[in-house]
Amino acid sequence: MPRSERELVRDGSALVEFAADLRLLRAKAATPSYRDMGSVVHYSATTLSEAARGRKLPSLAVTLAFVRACDGDEAEWEQRWHAIAAELNENSAMTSTAEELSGAPYVGLRAFGPDDQHLFFGRERLVAEVVGKQQRLVLLFGASGSGKSSVLRAGVMPALTAAGRTPLLFTPGTHPIERCSILLASKLGVTPGAVLDEWRDDRALHRLVSQMSPDGETVIVVDQFEEVFTLCDNDVERARFIAALAVAANTQGSRCRVLLGVRSDFFAHCSAHPALLDAMPDGQVVAGPMNAEELRQAIVAPATKMNCTVDNSLVADLLTQAYGRPGVLPLLSHVLLQVWARRSGNRLSVSAFQQAGGLDGALSRTAEDVFAGLGETGQHLARTLFGRLVALGEGTEDTKRRLDTSELGDAPDLAAVLEAFTRARLLAKDKDGVEIAHEALIRAWPRLHGWLHDDRESIHLHRRLTDATDAWESLGEDSGALYRGARLALTLDWAGEHESALSPREQRFLDASRSAEITTSRRLRRLVALLSVVSLVAIAATIVAGIAQRTATDQRNAIRAQVVADEAAALHPSNPELAVQLALAAHRTAPSTHTRDGLVSTLPLAVVQQSSVAMSVALSPDGQTMATGSDDHTVRLWNISDPRKPKEVVTLTGHTEPVYAVAFSPDGRTLASAGFDHVVRLWDLTDPRNPAQLTPLAGHSVNIHAVAFSPDGRTLASVGWDRTVRLWNVGDPRRATEIAVIDDFRDVLYDVVFSPDGRTLAVVGDEPGVWLYDVTDAQRPARLVGIAGHDNGVYEVAFSPDGQVLATVGEDRTARLWNVSDPHQLPLLAVLNGHQDSVYSVGFSPDGHTLATAGDDRTTRLWGVTDPRHVTGPVTVSGSLDAVEAVVFGADGRTLVTVDWNAQLRLMDTDLERTVAHACDTVHTVITEAEWNRYFPGLRYQPPCPGRP
Structure with a gap:
């Protein structure tokens, strides 16, 4: 009901x-x-x-x-x-202030913490895998932005606590042993110095944990473990720390486990340490990209907690853009936070998403808005500040770097800059220091990219100055730790141009170094050394900058290509030639599943705009004729012998209401049509240009939703909203008669189909299930099995060509594959997720290797089902302007036809490689340089289809 x-x-x-x-x-x-x-x-x-x-x-x-x-x-x-x-x-045009963001269900760039566990969704499977590991030393690897910190803090730590274990979490920083000692001291109730004194050998951590938990089990969780390599420059301390972790975990009888969260590009660094390398084969967990359902949970569930809803179209856009992308989670969380700030009532909408800048542009837009609000002095300080907040990678990506408050100084203008970026949640600040909220900002903000590229040598030099100042102060301002010679001369030259970048303590260190230098008499030797060092630094900096620039360029191009691929699919209906060239250029710039789908979406063989909405479509057995049933009460026949140039042949009239179903007989000589006028009409197509209407079949009391011929062409089945299946003898279509009625359904029916051998009939409808009937004797159909497998109504059903697999699609946004080798039972083979709204249509290719699904999210998806237990794909074809009502393969499998509620029919070539290879065939006007620069700013003008007439 x-x-x-x-x-x-x-x-x-x-x-x-x-x-x-x-x-x-x-x-x-x-x-x-x-x-x-x-x-x-x-x-x-x-x-x-x-x-x-x-x-x-x-x-x-x-x-x-x-x-x-x-x-x-x-x-x-x-x-x-x-x-x-x-x-x-x-x-929805409101801006995001601190008040608007407080209490939001999304955390933006910062990691989820233990207090956010009620808002942390989508990573349950990964959390369970980490917690369930039996190894005592576990490494969680993941790309920057894969959500490792959130998994550890909001997922793993609460799970460990609930299991009766004691988790201790910290980040290594520049002195990991000191960080660990401070944490242990707070748990043991002693001073950090007393704990540090215990670090005499590799068993120190084991002894300390044993004192802390004589009965229970402690899990040491080290988040951002890569800081051991990026921030700790003391090789001895690094080695001692790693060895202590390994001993604490692996000592027989130990009550300590160790869990390390590591960025995946530091895999090689970890493997250089035998203790970590030994743990990798069995103790390694990878935080890969979230699947579609996990992403959906991360998007929708937090809003639901706040009694808000997320528009289906917004969910669809986010899933389409985020699916399969490593490192996308911070961008997703940030844009959702911005959408939340722009919400309308209790709804998160696409318009707010677009105003925020979209998935790839929101973070950059937020940063630019903050930067633009600073004065000239503030902007200059921001550039210096972010230079301090980034640890430049050496063969790895740049990473964030925490600044202690002592390094910042107390300049009032700098405090205002810090406050502005912190209020926008781009920086995370506490009483001890400040850091970039997430490294995604380094990748996503082009201005920061430019600063790091242009200032790379300067940042390296400044970082060495800061470290030298720290060392000098820690040694009681020993003159032996001052700069001398070429290093001093080089740093003084730099300081003359960057005086405002120096903190008071760095300036004091340089002043002391300059005074000490004046007392020496080796000026010439220092000058020679200076020239040598400058040359070496310049060469090294050039090499490093080149590598960094290439990496940054590749990342920027990949993001730009994905954006352009989406724009091309949307542009295709209004400017198909430009859309094809943009999509092709995007795919060549950064080949990926996303850009491939965007390209395929711009390459239909033909697009036909009917004058009325087509509600159904069928192709003749020889693949030469297409029939469409429309809401203007007509059936149209099309010649598609050349699928690039469909030609309307004839319009059949006779129905008095919209036509919701059409089907060809197996010999192609008869067409059945039905719809809202409760009548099945048969048409003799012996002469396709002059079809003759045969006797109408009356029996249904309300709308008819589907018709299907048996493989031998002797039986026709029809279903409708009167909750009945009616079987008709159409062996002689001029004298068709009703031979059976199946009326044991509780709700309206949507589709009916015969198995390839004609012995089984599958029926689906508004109940969440599928029913099979034995129709070997069509006059006495017998129910075989009924399975409730979907969450809501089922709209369409299809048998594979070999009759072994049944596919169903429905309102719950899934396609499901069932094993029907034994029609008395239907074991589920696979559930296909990916559509963002109801799925209306499904069909197998003639060879059974591909499944097509289409629906209300305006996409058609192609799945590889050669092995139905291990489905591959999908290829997602967008470009439809409204819900896709029906999808059907041609007889040779090379053509796919879809119809949508915008009265549009699209014919596509299913050979994707051939489609892409001939992408330029329809292009007659080459993309202009101005158009290129609009979509690919900063990339050299390279028309993908040169030489077009």
Whole structure:
């Protein structure tokens, strides 16, 4: 039965009031069911019910369809729609202040902590894998931005505590033994100095932990373990720390386990230490990209906790852009935080997402907004500050570096800069120091990229000065630790140009070094040394800068290529030639699954715009003819012998309502059509240009949703909203008769299909299941099995060509594959996730190796199902302007046809390699340099289709 409508929570927002008035309009029209309304205006019941839920503003077309179905005043409602759209856009333009971000369900760039565990979703599988490891020394590897810190802090630590273990978490910093000692001292109730005195050998950590937990088990969790290599420049201390961790974990009878969170580009650094290398084969866990369902949970679940909703279209956009990308999680969390700040009522919308700058642009936009708000002095200080906050990589990516407050000084202008970036959550500041909230900022902010590239040598020199100052002060300002000779001369030259970058203590160190230097008499030797050092530094800096520039350029190009691939797919309907060239250039710039999908989406064989919406499509057995049933009550026949140039042959009239189903007989000589006028009509296609209508088949009491011929062509099945399956003898289509009715269903039916051997009939409908019937004797069908496998209604079903696999799709956004080798039971083979809304259509290729699915998220997805237990893909084809209602393969498997609710038919070549190879065939106007620079700023003009006429 239809589900009851949820009560609206009247919060006074314009959006909810708009929905409430829509419901009132429906009540005044005697509360017709959404299905009845859909039958009038030809929108799905789901779409119409969503319009009155108050979660998002429906499109103008859907709003007017709703009003029309309830006999409302369309002109009045159109005016209301424009008014509320303007109000929502105005409200969503707010900027993100500290007050707006407080209490948000998203944490932005910072890592989730133990206090955020109620908002931490999507990594349950990885947390369980880490906690469940039996090895005593475990390394969690992951790319920067893969969420390792959040997994450790908000996932693993609470899980360990719940299991009765004692987790101790810290980051190594420049002196990992000192950091560890401070933490242990707080647990043992002694001074850090007393703990440091214990570090006499490699068993020190083992002894200390044994004192702390004589009965329980302690887990030492070292987050950002790569700091042992990037910040700790004392090889002896590094080796002692790693050895102590290994001994504490591996000593027989130890009550200590060790868990290390390490950036994956430091794998080689770890493998250089035997104790870590020995742990890797069995103790290694990889934090890879989240799958689609995990990403969905991370996006939607936190908002749900705050009684908010995330628009399906926003979820779809985020999943499309984030899926499969390592290091994307900080960008995702940041943009969601910005969308939250721009939310409209209790809804997170696509418009807010676009205003925030999108997935790849939000972080850069936030940083630029903060930077632009600083004065000239503040901007100069910001450049110096971020130079201090980054540890330059040597063969690895640049990483963030924590600054102690003593290194910052107390300049009031600098404090204002710190406050501005901290308020925007780009920096994390506490009483002891400050650091970049996440290294994603280093990758995503082009201005910071430029600073690091241009100032690389300067930053290296400044960092050495800071370290030398630390060493000088730690030695009681011993004159032997001062700069001398070429190093001093080089640093003084640099300081003359960067005086404002020096902290008071660094200036004091340089002054002391200069005074000491004046007392010596070896000026000439120092000058020679200076020239030599300068030359070596320049050469080394050039090499390092070149490597860094190439890495940064590759990353920037990859991000730009993904953005352009999405833009190309959206541009295709209005400017297909430019779209093809942009998508091809994006794929060549940074080949990936994402850019490939974008390219394929711009390369249909043909796009046909009907004058009315096509509700169904079928291809003749020889692949030469296409039939479409439309909402204008007609059936159109098309010649697609050349799929690049479909030609309409004839329009069949006779139906009095929209035509929702068409099917060719196996010999191609008969066409069946049916729809909302409750009648199945048969057409003789012996002469395709002059089809003859045969006797209509009456029997259904309401709308017919699907028809299907048996493989031998002697039986026709039809299903509809009257909850029946009707079987017709069409051996002689001129004298067709009804031979059986199956009426043991509780809700409306959507689809019916015969197995390839004709012995089995599969039926699906608004109940969340699939039913199989034995129709060996079509006059006496017998139910074989019924399985409830979906979460909601099932819209379509298809058998594989060999009859061994059944595919179903439905409202729960999944496709499911079932083993039907024994039709008395249906074991589930696979669940295919990826669609972001209801899935309406499914079909196998003739060779059974590919499955096509399509639906309300405006995409068609192609899955590799050669082994249905291990499905590959999908290839995601976008470009449809509205929900994709139907998808069907041609007889030779080389052509795929889709129809959408925008009255658009798309014909595609299923050979993707051939499609890409011939991408330039349809291009006649080469992309201009101005167009190129608009989409690929900073990249050399390289038209992907040169020499076009």
